Every structure is written in structure tokens, then in C-alpha cells.
Amino acid sequence: MYGKKKWYIKMLIIIALLLGALFPAFPILWMFLNSFKPNPEIFAWPPTWISKAFSIRPYLAILQSPEKLRFFFNSYLISFFVVALTLVISILAAYAFSRFEFPGKGILNTMIISVQAVPPITLLIPYLGLVVTLRLYNTYGALILTYLLFTLPYAILMMTAYMNTLPQELDEAVMIDGGSRIKALWYVLVPTSVPGLVSVGMYTFMRAWNEYLFALTLTKTNDMRTVPVGISLLMGQHAYEWNQMLAMSVMGSFPVLILFLFFQKYFIAGMTAGSVKH
Amino acid sequence: MLSIRKGMVVLVVLAVLFSMSGTGFAQNVSLEFQQWWGVELPEGELRDIADGYTEETGIEIELLSNPYADTRDQISAGAATGTMADVVGLDGSWVYDFAVQGSIADLSELMEADGYDDSQLSDQIRVNGDTYMIPVANFAYPMFVNLDLLEEAGITELPETRSEFIAAAEAVTEKTGAYGWIIPLSTSTPSGIQNNFMGWLWASGGSMLENGRPNLVGNDKLIETVEFQKELFDKNLVSPGVYAMTESDMVEEFANGRVAFMIDSLAHLTTLRRGETDLNMAMMKVPTMDGYNGESGIGVANWGIGVASNTEHKAESMDFIEYLMSPEVNSRIAVAANAFPGNVNAEPEYKGADPLFLDAFEIYKDSYAINEFTGLPTSEQLMRDFAENLQLYLEGDYDSADEMLAVIEDEWEKAFE
Amino acid sequence: MKKIFNSFNKNGHKIEKTPYLYLSPTLILMAVLLIIPIFMILRYSFFDNVIINKNPVFVGFQNYINVLTDPDFIVAAKNTLFFVSVSVIAHLVIGLFFAMLLNTDYLGEKTKGIFRVIYALPWMFTASVIAILWKMMLNPHGIINYLLQVGNLASTNIAWLSSRSFALMAVTLINIWAGYPFYMISILAGLQGISGDLYEAAAIDGATPVKQFFYITLPQLKPILISLLTLDFVWTIQQFALIWLTTGGGPINATETFSTYIYKQAFSRYQYSQASASAGIVLFICTILAIFYARQQKART
Incomplete structure (x- = not known):
């Protein structure tokens, strides 16, 4: 669409992409290389790239510990439910914001953003008190509901913005044919919003996967804890298990990478609003 | 697409049900012991020590581990909301604040009620004259x-x-x-x-x-x-x-x-x-000022222990602390942690220990242990x-x-x- | 279904109750789990010695006055301003740039797919790991100093995080690194929603790619960009873990921000009232921003 595909433009873009990729990829590469080193060597000067004492022991240490594997299980479970619930709740809310004018809309819009402005650190004590009162302390439910609070504002804003880019005529067509609003939403708006849903879903997953403060505060037993807490448990009072921490982070990112690779296809240009009306 | 949507509905219902179920509170007679030591000690050591107590008394010990850096904040939050564990690992620098805020219990009272001979303790951390923390293991800083x-x-x-x-x-x-x-x-x-x-x-x-x-x-x-x-x-x-x-x-x-x-x-x-x-x-030894010939202090940090003031099992908690402080158990903790015991009668077998550890032990015995920040x-x-x-x-x-x-x-x- | 819920207003205009029904899950969640604790914090901010004292005393705006006249808070405000504005702008520019690169038609899907994953990498790690990783790299004997010396760009081992002049920049850089993928992915999603017809029409009119970017892409992305900027501002202003775990607000107070200031007040000095008042101030700032956002939303629809 940008005119003829010229080879030198292609080369320029690839070079730019490769150079640009250093910024995100180099630190991760460094983390990856370090996860195979013995602890002291991680701080060696001059730094070593590939350790002579290269070892997969840090990875084995994690894989052989049922307690640590449980952290992964918990993180998956919680993230999964948070994604499912966030998507459904935010689609409904975004539909309201995008397709209706109603009293209080401005106030609600303001509120959804500003309620997140209270630093979580200050929320910690009253929030924990509330969770205890609701009998949710040390449950998955506490974390799932908490993460919904974090993810919904972005999800709603994004989905609203996204639905706003989809023409009203789309859903009106369904309703003229005798369909209900729910039908219009479910059969037309949701399928056309897939790229938006995927990005919101990715974001939600990351947010739930990576959260630390509440994961620690709202749980007390190790069988309820998540990967970020597990990583912090490797930071001792006196010394850190650097390589295991890094190995655990690398391991934690693999499934996310795979998910991401899988959902790639939804970013393909062409799944746009325009192409769906037949 | 339809089947995916149905699947999603099922998932949401499941998620809601799941959120509500939860694990709830355990109501059996057991003590919660929140600390960061389990992570520091050889794997399974603290569990083993706690199991020894269960064998003796039948009281279950539930070990709750926290990352050290967050332990203090977690105790603060727990104290304010009533979720604090029965027995807590403490650092000397937290004691004063927790004692004044009423989060941790007066141990002098508990020891007295038990008729515990506190002369066997290497130290007691006091606030306004009452003991709030007992050091279990002492770490010297040579x-x-x-x-x-x-x-x-x-x-x-x-x-x-x-x-x-x-x-x-x-x-x-x-x-x-x-x-x-x-x-x-x-x-x-x-x-x-x-x-x-x-x-x-x-x-x-x-x-x-x-x-x-x-x-x-x-x-x-x-x-x-x-x-x-x-x-x-x-x-x-x-x-x-x-x-x-x-x-x-x-x-x-x-x-x-x-x-x-x-x-x-x-x-x-x-x-x-x-x-x-x-x-x-x-x-x-840490070098001294030129011309100083007096005795030298050596800095220590400790793993202290205390009892939550809102626990329903104060007596049992104190009993568990007495177990941890008993000469045999205390020696075992000291050896495992590369520390010096909190019980003066404990005789840890450092035999197989690193020679440098023994050198440090000599320096320690030759100096007086001090940490002026404890209890401030x-x-x-x-x-x-x-x-x-x-x-x-x-x-x-x-x-x-x-x-x-x-x-x-x-x-x-x-x-x- | 339709008839039960639909009611028409005076002008015979659209439905009234339906939007609230759609919003109800969100509203219930927020009302119970967020509004209540926030209300409690705002209440704390008007009392003295809350939480640690059973009978706090009402002191009016005294806590707010204390905080606003505290020179440390003023320093924190300055640092926060730098940290937030540089982070947010850099996030937007880098995120938009990478998203445009990754959306190009010049490359195959496979190539783009690989690059998308690489560019999203920083997103996959929790804040404490990011902090530790960068602390390792920015260590005076870390890989960054090594590469700078190998490349003859530096002659000594620079202590990035413990230098009064570099620390704030270093922390901001870490935050930029950690946060741009969020923009990139959101913008990528937004780009898919722009109809190709617009570009084709523009191409027929002979518009250059640069012109297309400014006259089609940016305006089309505007609603998404505004949402992103608003949210990012709110999140960055309270970024805690990255700063705390790398510099702890130091050296001296070079990287002290609202969040580290509030943390110290609450958990180091046990001045929950002052911490609550500081949180109230942050809430106030963000609410103003949110009002602008809502206005903007209204004006557009």
C-alpha cells in the first residue's frame, strides 16, 4: 500500500529492526547467559559471555522442586482466569461506553481512571483488611479479583477506543434484521475486535503474571503463591541465588512467549473492521 | 467461533465459582510460624526442627516463609489486619516499633507464667523494661x-x-x-x-x-x-x-x-x-583507632523471635520458642546457620566447620557482642x-x-x- | 428481552437502563474493592497516628500541610515530574516507532512475527527481576561499562545507579525499557483497525508516506494514544518496585519519587497519616488528568 516494494527500503527496515531489537533483546540475552553461570561468575570482570562452568543446574534445581513448580501452576491458573473474566467484563463495559450516551458517563469514565491513582503501597493495609473481612485471604479468588481491578481500566479504555473505531452501522445492521443488542455485540463487534481483544488479553496476562506486592500480601502459604513471589524467595537475607532467580524468570517467560507466538496471527493486517462486512 | 464462545462462557462461570470457593481458614490447633529462616537454612532443616516439636507435643507448626526484604512490611500489614502469624521471626531493628504499636506480645509475662529460666538466654531485647524479642541465633560481623x-x-x-x-x-x-x-x-x-x-x-x-x-x-x-x-x-x-x-x-x-x-x-x-x-x-578483627587498647565490640545481627499479641495460643507459642531455645535444638540451628547460639548453655558441635568459622568464633569470644540499633x-x-x-x-x-x-x-x- | 429493559426518554431517544446493566460487573467490583479502601485512605489522611494508634485524633488538613511543606516531598515531586514526563514521552515515541516498523508491508509475516516477539520481550518479566537484571548490567563492573570501554566510549567504570548525576536518568531508562512494549502492542492492535482504503485513497492522491503518517495514521490512532498516555501517566507516577529495588530513592535523594517517599512514610517511619495524605495528593493530580480525559472522550462522541 505504500507504493512499490523497493528492495532498498526493505533492507533499511530490516537493518532498523535488527538495531532496534538490541534494546529489548540484549538485557534478556544477558539474563539468559547468566542463568547458566555459577553465582560469582555473574559478576566477573571482564564479563564472560559463555561460562566455562556452564551448567543447567539452576534449571534443574527449579524443575526438581515441587514447591517451585507449584508457583508456576498458581501463576497460570490465576492469570488464565483473570484474562477470561477481564475480557468478558470489559467487552460489556466498553459496549456501554462506546454505543450509549447516558447520565453519569463522564463521571464513570473519570472514576475508572482515577481510582487507580492511589499508590498500591498505601492501599495495602486497608485492602488486606477488606480481603480478610470478605474471607478471601490466602485464596486464588483474592488474587483474581485484585488483578481484575488492575486490568479492567486499561481493558475497558482500550476496548472502548477500539469499538469507537468500528462503525455504528455494523451493529445497527444486525438489530434492523431483528437481532438483539447482545447478538450485535457477540456476533459482530466481538469478532471484529479480535486484534484489540488479543492485545488486551496479552496485557492482562502479563499484568497478572508479573504482579508481586499483592501476590505476597494476600497469601500466606507457599502453596498459594505465584512465580514473582517465588523469585523473591530466592533473595535471601544475606545472599541471592542469582542464577536460580534468572533461570526461574527465563522459565516463566517461555510459556508467555509461546502464547504470544500463537496469537501473532491476530495481528495480521486485514482483520480490520472494513473487511468483515460481507 | 461459536464453540470458542461457549467455551468462554463455561470458563467464566468456572472462574466465578472458583473465586468464591477459596480455601478459607484452617481451624485446627496449630501454630503459624512466619520467618525468613527456612530459605536461609539448608533445605528441609527448619521443617525437620519444627517436626521435632510436633512429635514432642502434638502441636502442628505451619511454616510461612517470606522474602526477607518484605517480612517487616508484611508483619506491619498483618498486625493491622489481624492476619499475623502466632510466632514471628524478628530483626532487632523492628522490635521497638512493633512493641509500641502493640503487634507483638510481652514475653517477660509469658516467660514468668511458664517459670522459664531466662538466665540461659544470651540476650533479650527489651522495650520499656519488658522483653519482646529473644535472639535465637547471632551472626557476628568480623x-x-x-x-x-x-x-x-x-x-x-x-x-x-x-x-x-x-x-x-x-x-x-x-x-x-x-x-x-x-x-x-x-x-x-x-x-x-x-x-x-x-x-x-x-x-x-x-x-x-x-x-x-x-x-x-x-x-x-x-x-x-x-x-x-x-x-x-x-x-x-x-x-x-x-x-x-x-x-x-x-x-x-x-x-x-x-x-x-x-x-x-x-x-x-x-x-x-x-x-x-x-x-x-x-x-x-576490625582494626581499631590508633592507640586504642581497650576491649573491642563486634557487631552482631540476630534472628530474633517473638509472639503476636493477637494470637489465641500465647502459651503454646511461648512453649514453641522455649523448644527452639533449648540447648540441643538451639545448637542445631546455630550450626546449620553458621551462627552462634542464643542459649548460653548450647554447645554447638562446630567440629566439621570451616576453619575460618572457628577463627571468627575466637574473635567473637574475644570481643563483646554489640548492636546499638537493636530496639531503637x-x-x-x-x-x-x-x-x-x-x-x-x-x-x-x-x-x-x-x-x-x-x-x-x-x-x-x-x-x- | 429488549422490551423489558428498554425505556424511552422524553424525546423518545434511545435506551436508558441498558448501559448500566452492561457496566454493572465493573461497577460492583470497583465499588466494593476499590472505593472502600480509597475512602478509608482519604479518611486516614485527616487523622493523626492512624493504624498504630487505636484512637486517632482528627487534625483536618494538618497532614497535607506537613507533606506539602516537607522539602523531601518537593524534591520527590521534581524527580517524579522528570521520571514521569520522560518515561511517558519515550514510551510513546519508541512504542509508536517500533509498532510502525513492525506493521510494514515490506516484510513477510514470519519475519514480522519473530520481531514482534523480540520487541515485546521486556514485557514478560516481573518488576523485581527487571530491577535486578539492570542493577547487574549497570553495576560499575557490569556488562554496560564493559561494552562502553571496549567501544572506547568510556574510560572508567561508571557507577550509574549510585551517581547523583546519572541515577535518575538510569532509573528512567529502566522504566522506559520495561514499559514501551505495552504501547507497542496496543498501537499494533490499533493499526489493524485502520481501514486500508484510507491509505489507498491517499496513495492515489499522491500523498507521501510521511504525510500519510501524519494525516491518516496519527489521527486514526488518536483515541487509543490518548487512552494509553492517560493510563501510563497514572501508572508511572506510582512506579515503585523498579526504583526501590535499584536505588531505594538514593543516592541521597536523587531518585526519590512520590512512591518511594510514601513507602518510607508508611513503612519506615510508620506515619500512615502522612503517607495517606501524600497518596491523596497523587490521587488529586490523577483525578484532574482523568477529568481531562473524560472531557476529551465526550467532545469526540
Whole structure:
């Protein structure tokens, strides 16, 4: 669409992409290389790239510990439910914001953003008190509901913005044919919003996967804890298990990478609003 | 697409049900013991020790581990919301605040009720005369030396005074690629002030308090200690990056042979011995002020223990503490943690221990154990105030050490009001 | 279904109750789990010695006055302003740039797919790991100093995080690194929603790619960009873990921000009232921003 595909433009873009990729990829590469080193060597000067004492022991240490594997299980479970619930709740809310004018809309819009402005650190004590009162302390439910609070504002804003880019005529067509609003939403708006849903879903997953403060505060037993807490448990009072921490982070990112690779296809240009009306 | 949507509906219903179910509270007669020690000890050791108690009494012990850095905040939050564990691991720097806030129970009362002989305890941390924390294990902070670096620098004798130390540090910095001295001054975990800075003052018999209140301005030994550190910095003998450095960062610098001397917890000995390192190390006393011949203090940190004030099982909690403090169990903890026991009657078998550990034990016995920050109000904040102003002084923002100490004393006084 | 819920207003205009029904899950969640604790914090901010004292005293705006006249808070405000504005702008520019690169038609889907994953990498790690990783790299004896020296760009080992002049920049850089993928992915999603017809029409009119970017892409993305900027501002202003775990607000107070200030007040000095008042101030700032956002939303629809 940008005119003829010229080879030198292609080369320029690839070079730019490769150079640009250093910024995100180099630190991760460094983390990856370090996860195979013995602890002291991680701080060696001059730094070593590939350790002579290269070892997969840090990875084995994690894989052989049922307690640590449980952290992964918990993180998956919680993230999964948070994604499912966030998507459904935010689609409904975004539909309201995008397709209706109603009293209080401005106030609600303001509120959804500003309620997140209270630093979580200050929320910690009253929030924990509330969770205890609701009998949710040390449950998955506490974390799932908490993460919904974090993810919904972005999800709603994004989905609203996204639905706003989809023409009203789309859903009106369904309703003229005798369909209900729910039908219009479910059969037309949701399928056309897939790229938006995927990005919101990715974001939600990351947010739930990576959260630390509440994961620690709202749980007390190790069988309820998540990967970020597990990583912090490797930071001792006196010394850190650097390589295991890094190995655990690398391991934690693999499934996310795979998910991401899988959902790639939804970013393909062409799944746009325009192409769906037949 | 339809089937995916149906699947999604099912998932949502499941998610809602799941959120509501939860695990709830366990109501059986068991004690919760929240600490960070389990992570520090060899795997399974603390579990084993706790199981020993269950065998004796039938009371179950549930171990709750927290990352050390977050333990204090978690206790604060737990105390405010009633979710605090029955028995909690404590650091000496938290005791005052938790005691004053009413989060931890008066142990004097509990010991008395039990008829417990407290003369067997190496120390008790008191607030307003009542005991709130009992140290279970004591970690000494001697000076670690990298002998290879000293040899390379042509130093044959370990420094005993500050001027000898400066000379040694200068030789190392000049003749090797390494630095002489390192001190972690991070303000996120400002414990470097108590463990690494004040160690110098205490070694020369100094004190930062008088009658339990701050005594900084005009305190000659302290002034001299501050100026001594400044000299090390001004002569560029200190490893770079110390303002953001924590204790664990410091150890990695030492482990990589980039620094000749550090004051550090004995607990680190295992860290330094791990894996493929072949550091040629020695232990020594922290050098004293020139001309000082008196007794030397050695900094200690401890794993303390206390009881939540809102626990329903105070007597059982105290009983469990007595178990941990009994000579046999206490020895076992000490050996496993590379620490010295909290029970004076404990006779830990350090036989198979690292020779350096035994050297340090000699130094420890030869000195008096001290940590003046233990049991002070907002202790960590006091260290942070000191660290921030010390950084300013080292950067040259203050004209004199006394000027800096006056500012810190002002800050500290507020906490003591 | 339709008839039960639909009611018409005076002008015979659209439905009234339906939007509230759609919003109800969100509203219930927020009302119970967020509004209540926030209300409690705002209440704390008007009392003295809350939480640690059973009978706090009402002191009116005293806590707010204390905080606003605290020189440390003023320093924190300055640092926060720098941290937030540089982070947010850099996030937007880098995120938009990478998203445009990754959306190009010049490359195959496979190539783009690989690059998308690489560019999203920083997103996959929790804040404490990011902090530790960067602390390792920015260590005076870390890989960054090594590469700078190998490349003859530096002659000494720079202590990035413990230098008064570099620390704030270093922390901001870490935050930029950690946060841009969020923009990139959101913008990528937004780009898919722009109809290709617009570009084709523009191409027929002979518009250059640069012109297309400014006259089609940016305006089309505007609603998404505004949402992103608003949210990012709110999140960055309270970024805690990255700063706390790398510098702890130091050296001295070079990287002290609202969040580290509040943390110290609450958990180091046990001044929950002052911490609550500081949180109230942050809430106030963000609410103003949110009002602008809502206005903007209204004006557009």
C-alpha cells in the first residue's frame, strides 16, 4: 500500500529492526547467559559471555522442586482466569461506553481512571483488611479479583477506543434484521475486535503474571503463591541465588512467549473492521 | 467461533465459582510460624526442627516463609489486619516499633507464667523494661580479608589499627587492580550503617548512644570514624558504586577478588565458599583507632523471635520458642546457620566447620557482642537518615563531620520523642 | 428481552437502563474493592497516628500541610515530574516507532512475527527481576561499562545507579525499557483497525508516506494514544518496585519519587497519616488528568 516494494527500503527496515531489537533483546540475552553461570561468575570482570562452568543446574534445581513448580501452576491458573473474566467484563463495559450516551458517563469514565491513582503501597493495609473481612485471604479468588481491578481500566479504555473505531452501522445492521443488542455485540463487534481483544488479553496476562506486592500480601502459604513471589524467595537475607532467580524468570517467560507466538496471527493486517462486512 | 464462545462462557462461570470457593481458614490447633529462616537454612532443616516439636507435643507448626526484604512490611500489614502469624521471626531493628504499636506480645509475662529460666538466654531485647524479642541465633560481623590481594600488594601483616588499614588499602589499590575497602550504603536497605559502618566505631569501644539516647554531636570517636571513612573515599580506596550497593552486592564484589577487605556477616562464609571459587581468605578483627587498647565490640545481627499479641495460643507459642531455645535444638540451628547460639548453655558441635568459622568464633569470644540499633525506635529509618547524610558528607556537601552529625542527631531526636 | 429493559426518554431517544446493566460487573467490583479502601485512605489522611494508634485524633488538613511543606516531598515531586514526563514521552515515541516498523508491508509475516516477539520481550518479566537484571548490567563492573570501554566510549567504570548525576536518568531508562512494549502492542492492535482504503485513497492522491503518517495514521490512532498516555501517566507516577529495588530513592535523594517517599512514610517511619495524605495528593493530580480525559472522550462522541 505504500507504493512499490523497493528492495532498498526493505533492507533499511530490516537493518532498523535488527538495531532496534538490541534494546529489548540484549538485557534478556544477558539474563539468559547468566542463568547458566555459577553465582560469582555473574559478576566477573571482564564479563564472560559463555561460562566455562556452564551448567543447567539452576534449571534443574527449579524443575526438581515441587514447591517451585507449584508457583508456576498458581501463576497460570490465576492469570488464565483473570484474562477470561477481564475480557468478558470489559467487552460489556466498553459496549456501554462506546454505543450509549447516558447520565453519569463522564463521571464513570473519570472514576475508572482515577481510582487507580492511589499508590498500591498505601492501599495495602486497608485492602488486606477488606480481603480478610470478605474471607478471601490466602485464596486464588483474592488474587483474581485484585488483578481484575488492575486490568479492567486499561481493558475497558482500550476496548472502548477500539469499538469507537468500528462503525455504528455494523451493529445497527444486525438489530434492523431483528437481532438483539447482545447478538450485535457477540456476533459482530466481538469478532471484529479480535486484534484489540488479543492485545488486551496479552496485557492482562502479563499484568497478572508479573504482579508481586499483592501476590505476597494476600497469601500466606507457599502453596498459594505465584512465580514473582517465588523469585523473591530466592533473595535471601544475606545472599541471592542469582542464577536460580534468572533461570526461574527465563522459565516463566517461555510459556508467555509461546502464547504470544500463537496469537501473532491476530495481528495480521486485514482483520480490520472494513473487511468483515460481507 | 461459536464453540470458542461457549467455551468462554463455561470458563467464566468456572472462574466465578472458583473465586468464591477459596480455601478459607484452617481451624485446627496449630501454630503459624512466619520467618525468613527456612530459605536461609539448608533445605528441609527448619521443617525437620519444627517436626521435632510436633512429635514432642502434638502441636502442628505451619511454616510461612517470606522474602526477607518484605517480612517487616508484611508483619506491619498483618498486625493491622489481624492476619499475623502466632510466632514471628524478628530483626532487632523492628522490635521497638512493633512493641509500641502493640503487634507483638510481652514475653517477660509469658516467660514468668511458664517459670522459664531466662538466665540461659544470651540476650533479650527489651522495650520499656519488658522483653519482646529473644535472639535465637547471632551472626557476628568480623572482617574478611582476601589474602591473595594482600600478597600481591606486598602486605605481610594484617592491619590492626586504622592507619595500618589505610596503608594496606592504599597498597592494594595501587598495586593490584582491586580496591582496598567496600561498604554497602544503599538507602533501600540501609543496614550497612549498623553492620559495616558502626562496626568501626564499636571495635574501638565507641558508642553512638548515651543512656539510650542519640549521642552524635561532639562524640569524638564517632567523628574520628566518620573522618576515617572520608579519608578512604577521598583517597579512592573504596570500590565504586557503593551508594546503591546492598550487602549481597558487596559479597559478589569480594567473591570476585575486586576488594581486599570487607566487614561481613559470618553467614556469608558458605556463600563465599560455594561452587568453583578458590578465594584465599582470612578472618580478622576490625582494626581499631590508633592507640586504642581497650576491649573491642563486634557487631552482631540476630534472628530474633517473638509472639503476636493477637494470637489465641500465647502459651503454646511461648512453649514453641522455649523448644527452639533449648540447648540441643538451639545448637542445631546455630550450626546449620553458621551462627552462634542464643542459649548460653548450647554447645554447638562446630567440629566439621570451616576453619575460618572457628577463627571468627575466637574473635567473637574475644570481643563483646554489640548492636546499638537493636530496639531503637524506627531503627531502619535512623540508619537511612545516617546513610543519606553520610553520602552527602562523603560527596563534600558538609564542611565537617560534626556538622553532618548535628543534622542526623536532629533527625534522630524526632524519632526518640 | 429488549422490551423489558428498554425505556424511552422524553424525546423518545434511545435506551436508558441498558448501559448500566452492561457496566454493572465493573461497577460492583470497583465499588466494593476499590472505593472502600480509597475512602478509608482519604479518611486516614485527616487523622493523626492512624493504624498504630487505636484512637486517632482528627487534625483536618494538618497532614497535607506537613507533606506539602516537607522539602523531601518537593524534591520527590521534581524527580517524579522528570521520571514521569520522560518515561511517558519515550514510551510513546519508541512504542509508536517500533509498532510502525513492525506493521510494514515490506516484510513477510514470519519475519514480522519473530520481531514482534523480540520487541515485546521486556514485557514478560516481573518488576523485581527487571530491577535486578539492570542493577547487574549497570553495576560499575557490569556488562554496560564493559561494552562502553571496549567501544572506547568510556574510560572508567561508571557507577550509574549510585551517581547523583546519572541515577535518575538510569532509573528512567529502566522504566522506559520495561514499559514501551505495552504501547507497542496496543498501537499494533490499533493499526489493524485502520481501514486500508484510507491509505489507498491517499496513495492515489499522491500523498507521501510521511504525510500519510501524519494525516491518516496519527489521527486514526488518536483515541487509543490518548487512552494509553492517560493510563501510563497514572501508572508511572506510582512506579515503585523498579526504583526501590535499584536505588531505594538514593543516592541521597536523587531518585526519590512520590512512591518511594510514601513507602518510607508508611513503612519506615510508620506515619500512615502522612503517607495517606501524600497518596491523596497523587490521587488529586490523577483525578484532574482523568477529568481531562473524560472531557476529551465526550467532545469526540
